[in-house]
Amino acid sequence: MESVQELIPLAREMMAQKPRGKLVKLYVLGSVLALFGVVLGLVETVCSPFTAASRLREQEAAAAELREAREQQALRRQGLLGKGEAREAAPSGRALSLRQHAS
Numbered sequence: 001m002e003s004v005q006e007l008i009p010l011a012r013e014m015m016a017q018k019p020r021g022k023l024v025k026l027y028v029l030g031s032v033l034a035l036f037g038v039v040l041g042l043v044e045t046v047c048s049p050f051t052a053a054s055r056l057r058e059q060e061a062a063a064a065e066l067r068e069a070r071e072q073q074a075l076r077r078q079g080l081l082g083k084g085e086a087r088e089a090a091p092s093g094r095a096l097s098l099r100q101h102a103s
Contacts, residue, residue, distance in 0.1 A: 014027070
């Protein structure tokens with residue numbers, strides 16, 4: 001509020017001195033940019049709770065997917081541990097690829 005009260009005397013003083021056109025355009029441009037910044041700040045302040053809530057939902061969904069993938073992986077491991085003999089009989093894919101390059 002204080003800055004608005006300071007702008008009015010400044011504008012009166014500028015008009016009394018009869019400033020050049022370029023100087024007036026510069027002040028008008030600065031004022032418009034400042035007003036634009038204030039409006040963007042207000043919009044960001046109003047919208048920030050909504051964006052924060054959506055980010056939180058996305059993080060929760062990603063965490064749930066990760067938990068589900070870990071559970072499935074644990075179930076696969078348990079299933080493979082029950083068939084330990086069959087697992088030992090079958091060579092792994094990496095070992096085969098190393099053998100092909102070694103020969």
